[in-house]
Amino acid sequence: MRNIEWWWTAVSAIGAYLYLHLICRILGRKVLSQFNFFDFASAITIGALTTEVAIPTNEWKRAAVALGIFTALTLTLDYFIQKSPGLRSFVNSKPKMVIYKGQIDSQQLRKARLTLDELLTILRQKNVFHPGDVYCAILETDGQLSVLPKSDKMPLTLGDLNRKPPEKGMMNDVIKDGNIITENLRHAGYDDKWLQKKLREQGIQSIEEVFYAGVDGQGALYVSTRDRAGIESGNIYIQ
Structure with missing residues (x-):
């Protein structure tokens, strides 16, 4: 039974x-x-x-x-x-602008049930340490805070200098766990000989040594090997 x-x-x-x-x-x-x-x-x-x-x-x-x-x-x-x-x-509520032109809107904070300390914490998590540097901050319906810094607080880009860098495009996975993905390699416009040459330039003699490799639209090859001894014994190891 x-x-x-x-x-x-x-x-x-x-x-x-x-x-x-x-x-x-x-x-x-x-x-x-x-x-x-x-x-x-x-x-x-x-x-x-x-x-x-x-x-x-x-x-x-x-x-x-x-x-x-x-x-x-x-x-x-x-x-x-x-x-x-x-x-x-009605169901999702509306996004609320809690900061406008560097001024915190306490009324919108109360409507969003967000305390001042919580707002400042979220701003710091977005690398904003002064509310006055914010042009507007909007609390979205999913609880996320969208922040637009003032124009003079934004990082300078190549677009601001009227320069356009070449597009890297999407990364094509060409090696995973020591196995070549031939279809992706061909799609990127390269062959096995090119791949072997690029690997030798980085001191890698065998495909089996590679955990992951990808090539972008400019032909740059990113390689991550299986050997993690340097990471585990170095200062960047995280418990």
């Missing part, structure tokens, strides 16, 4: 896993950092209902139905949020 119960538990867990996977595919993907409070609460509720389905109790059928209804409601709400700006503002 117990063996049957264990098998039924395993089947229920697998079914709940597949059910959850299907729901996640239906709801779509969203980065965790983009979650607002409602998204976070919905994810917790879906997880709790899935647990009820995974464990075979007398209520698992009701939990499965509730999970389906919750998914349908989430999809319906997402649809109307996309169609209605007013509903979107």
Whole structure:
């Protein structure tokens, strides 16, 4: 009898896993950092209902139905949020400008339930140590703070000097774990002889020594070898 119960538990867990996977595919993907409070609460509720389905109790059928209804409601709400700006503002709230032209807006801080110390901490994490250096700071709906420094506090770029550097383009992975990815190498416009030559220029005699290698749009080859002794014994080792 117990063996049957264990098998039924395993089947229920697998079914709940597949059910959850299907729901996640239906709801779509969203980065965790983009979650607002409602998204976070919905994810917790879906997880709790899935647990009820995974464990075979007398209520698992009701939990499965509730999970389906919750998914349908989430999809319906997402649809109307996309169609209605007013509903979107109500559900997700609006971004709040907490700093404008170097002045902190205490009223917006209170509306966002953000303390002054929390604001200053976030600014320091963005390498801003003086609120007066900020032209505007906007608290986004996902809780992230977007900061635009004043023009005289921005770092100088080549664009400011009317110079345009060559584009490096995307990195093409040409070696992973000691194996050459021939298709990517050909796509980048190079062959094995070119790769071997570039590796020898960096003192690497064997492909097997390479953990990862990639080439950018300018033909520059980045190589990371398997040997980590220098890192582990050096000052940059982190416990």
